[in-house]
Amino acid sequence: MIDKLSWIAVYPEIILLVMGCVVLLTDLFVTSVLRTATxxxxxxxxxxxGLIYALYAQTDQSLYGFGGMVVTDAMGSWLKCFAAFAVAATMVYARPYAAVRGMLRGGELFALSLFSLLGMSIMISGNHLLVIYLGLELLTLSSYALVALRRDDLPATEAAMKYFVLGAMASGFLLYGLSMIYGATGTLELGEVFKAIASRQIHHQVLVFGVVFVVAGLAFKLGVVPFHMWIPDVYQGAPTAITLLIAGAPKLAAFAIVMRLLVEGMLPLAPDWQQMLAILAVASLLIGNVAAIAQTSLKRMLAYSTIAQMGFMLLGLIGGVVQGTALPAANAYSSAMFYVVSYVLTTVATFGVILLLSREGFESDALTDLAGLNQRAPLYAGIMAACMFSLAGIPPLVGFYAKLAVLQALVATGETWHLALAVYAVLMSLIGTFYYLRVVKIMYFDAPETGHSGVVLAPAGARTVLAANAALLLAVGLLPAGLMDICARAIVLMLGS
Known part of the structure; x- marks a missing residue:
């Protein structure tokens, strides 16, 4: 018999599941072109x-349900809360875009978005290897369907096929790694995996091979080198609304399963997986930033930017365990959590501008499409400039403090190779600044191309949400202590549970 606490632990997920089905059924009776009711x-x-998750995050206790298979803690609740509001903002920006492209003929966009959030929530709550994998598959299957939502669009269909094939391969890597961990430890529950590894009464070589495959699967979900091949093609080929659904909230879920699997489950193996993450971070920072310079497509440039940004986030996970002690863990992991939240906040605003600039027959995908934007729409140009400055790490925006927090966590360990990584990250960020500032230069100093000089129109609600989104970039950048305290408290509670 399932106890009451188990139902409380998954109460928000039950709401998501039920409402996803309700949205699908309700849409059968909706005739509005904009699907207003759904x-x-x-x-x-x-x-x-999102508000329920925020309420759950206030508690200091971790709530375990269904025999320890799921966990509701402060870290998970905050990440799910941020993911819910990121998806909500995405829907605001996506609706006018989807309406003129025939993507609202049914309620699939809204229902699949709810199911993808449900998959993220299950991933974040997973305290069991199979639960994490089931959540991951629910998210990825929803994402495949969303990318292919425009069935008559060849680039979207091609992107969906690439995403499906490479995603299936990555899922195989992850599942094979999890099976090896189960074979080495004899358990699927993360707490028991931790105890088995700490006891050292296991086959170490099998376990390390399992960690290698797990890290490979996680690297694909994060989109870091050398498992980044799908990111540029899918970002460019998918409808921009779906690109934002993939680029935003799922990064929070990917960070969560990295924390669940590597930190909660395999912290005693940190010397092994930290070296792997360091290699992934170094390669991602180099290839992401250098390749982005050569791009003429805005979405493709942002795809390579994502690769570099996720590489920078991994640096925060490298300094958690130093010389066998986990004393720096809270500082390191909270800086990484702050970074990924800041990245998602900035990315949602960035793609929001692209979506609101798009119109029927015009995707606003090329960098030249932004030429003279300040003359046509000063508000959008200002918001896009703020997003570029934030991604580049220029003060006083949130991206600056996010990068500073990660670098501080690395340098604070006192390790020479961590200091070298910090210097390398700064140099790569300087390279990245070039292509971010190029976007600002195009918007403010280039003359608009013929046919792109009209007034930009967008719904008042979408403009309001976009302005609020941009204001948060500045507000959190000027006053980062609130979000940093949330991240630090969540990580400390997670490490102590």
């Missing part, structure tokens, strides 16, 4: 669930 239902669900 849109309102979806947004109400996302806001309510």
């Amino acid at each position: 849109y309102v239902l979806t947004q109400a669900t996302l806001v309510v669930v």
